[in-house]
Amino acid sequence: MSTQQNARPPAPQEPADVIEAIYERGWTDGLPVVPPHAAGVQAMLDAVRLKAADEVGTIEARHTRITADKVAINAMMAGCRPEYMPVVLAAVKGLCQPAFNYHGPATSTGGSNIVLIVNGPIAPELNINARDNAFGPGWRANATIGRAIRLLMMNALNTRPGVLDRSALGTPGKYTFCFAEHEAGSPWEPLHVERGFRPEQSTVTLFAAEAVIQVQNDLSKTPEPLLICMADAMANLGSRNITGQSEYVVVFAGMHTQVLRAAGWSKRQVKRFLYDHARRSLGELKRAERIAGPIEPGDEQRFQHVTRTPEDIIVLCAGGAVGQKSACLPAWGSPEGSRTVTMPIELPS
């Protein structure tokens, strides 16, 4: 099996010199990294009670085994605190799940983010932001946990632009993309409970997504107009999903959540409505050459939905209390290409 990043970090020098030396070795995402050192890496390993050579998982298609030291070094370089390690470790195990199929979304021209959604008590404990600017900067845990995963992908799995990352455009979320669900602000059961975990079990959900599409509706006081806007965004003609029919993540921020809560809509109702309305006729798809073939009688009345089932639309709450904004995140690929996985975050006893 191949391994990457076998060379040891450079010997201690002036911090700026070390940072430059790391750039020269190609170990960064373009931003400066924290120079790793033995004591710091050991603290990362201690936080999850692992030894350097312990195996965390394997990316079968890359024929590459991931050891704990690679996770620890990249987490430290990303700026993580040791207490973030259980989240990082769970996310790395998620990358290795066959259903997630790392090689597809990581390598494809589609240029997916690896979106990390944290649920459970660990989110407030680590101050993982779920509210204002949930997808944006300002929180160390959000910024560095997501970045640790990307650095590991680049340094330990050779997922580098033009090599084993063939993104045509990529997206800024590839630097880092980690947020928590705003469970306290949600009218529904949180994502991890919906997916079979106990509320007190912290989890991280991995979702290979294309870029975020923000949806605005500041007039609607009822669910239907709001959700029609969302469905329209989900079913744009250029969307990968309109042909791939993979999963979709839909994130409602505070004021839109209030509209849905006031109307008493269940999560299931929301999914069903979005599924029914996020679609395009075969006629539209053929005229736009998103699918091949001549237009046939009945094509204007036959529809392709953006997901195969309502359950493939993952609905959750995050974001600030003000602003009539929500967002949808199309999945990379197809349901066979990559599936969302939710991993338990194991805390050392």
Place this chain on the structure above:
Amino acid sequence: MLDGILLEKAGIPAVSIITEPFSVTGREMASSWGVPEYRFLQMPHPIANLADAELDARADGLLDRVVWLLKVGQGPE
């Protein structure tokens, strides 16, 4: 690419064909699997929007090289 490598490892003759812009990626995959000199064929990109007749022409153009690589395999020429 990976399918071809795995078939060859299983003793089944195979020919991997990739489009030219992915030659670097194909070579890296071969290196990951411990066969950095793995032989594969290349053709122009893209293929997704080719009509049936164009695809047939591509296949015809590749046929001699496919036969050659099946005969040569991954051993010495």
